[in-house]
Amino acid sequence: MTAHQAALTALADPTRRSILEIVAAGSRSVGALAAELPISRPAVSQHLRVLREAGLVRAEAQGTRHVYALDPTGLTALRDYLDRFWSDSLAAFAREAEARPPHHPSHGSDHQENR
Numbered sequence: 001m002t003a004h005q006a007a008l009t010a011l012a013d014p015t016r017r018s019i020l021e022i023v024a025a026g027s028r029s030v031g032a033l034a035a036e037l038p039i040s041r042p043a044v045s046q047h048l049r050v051l052r053e054a055g056l057v058r059a060e061a062q063g064t065r066h067v068y069a070l071d072p073t074g075l076t077a078l079r080d081y082l083d084r085f086w087s088d089s090l091a092a093f094a095r096e097a098e099a100r101p102p103h104h105p106s107h108g109s110d111h112q113e114n115r
Contacts, residue, residue, distance in 0.1 A: 003055055004081035007074055010054035015039060016047050020070070023057055027069040 001009070011017050015037070022028060022036055030048065034041040048068055051057040055074025059066040 003074060003077035006054040007056055007078040008081075010050050010056060013047070013050075015043075016051055019044065019047050020051060020056055023068050024070055027060075027067045029062075029065045029067050031065070033068070 011020065018037060019033060022033060028036075030041055030044050033048075034044045037044065039047075048057060048059070052059060052068075052071075055071055055077065057068045057074075058071040059068050061067075
């Protein structure tokens with residue numbers, strides 16, 4: 001599975017998206033995340049494991065706890081994948097625009113105004 005596929009699979013779950021959004025605002029411990037979400041600490045840990053394996057978050061040991069932060073590497077892979085859609089769409093639009101003859105509106109010679 002590629003990095004962007006792993007990220008998209010991980011983010012298919014709304015709870016994991018919520019966790020990622022919280023961590024994006026600042027690093028958090030499992031306990032802090034559990035306090036902000038309607039799920040247990042073990043459930044938060046399981047979701048963090050999936051996000052970590054997808055390369056979206058990383059853990060840093062601080063004493064006896066782990067603090068989770070965004071992992072820019074995984075986010076870059078996901079962004080690069082999504083940016084391709086934008087680039088491909090713009091290129092397709094440019095090809096279509098270049099293939100069409102220019103449109104020149106008539107200047108009233110073919111139409112009469114109703115009075």
